[in-house]
Amino acid sequence: MRARRVIVMMWYDGGWGWGWGGWFVMAVIMVFFWAMVIAGFVALVHYLTSARHGHQPGQPPSPGEPGSGSRRAEDLLAERFARGEIDEDEYKRRLALLREHR
Incomplete structure (x- = not known):
């Protein structure tokens, strides 16, 4: 019987790689980062367009003042x-x- 030679290509990371867990952690961090960027943008738009941002001169004061x-x-x-x-x-x-x- 003849033995078959199987050539297997393996990734070599030199011992510094994170493996699959690292990819998962990086994906979670990326999603968290973009969620924070979007939330910050929404908060900024809400702050700038809010009526409670302070009233202009000549406007009646807000009910809570x-x-x-x-x-x-x-x-x-x-x-x-x-x-x-x-x-x-x-x-x-x-x-x-x-x-x-x-």
Whole structure:
């Protein structure tokens, strides 16, 4: 019987390779890296387009800011007075009431 010669090509890594576990770890790290890059980009876009980023001058204050409720009430009262919906006596009475409960 004749013996067959089988030539097998083997990868030689010189003992420094990580093997299959290394490939898996590198794939996980790559996915984590790109997930962080995308999440950072989304967070940046959300921060820049958010209404809570700070209001521009002339805008009414956000509802959570101190004193914003009474200022808004006074502004509405002044608008009603300017439109003629209430007279001067009514305006002064309601304004005093609002400022009293501040």
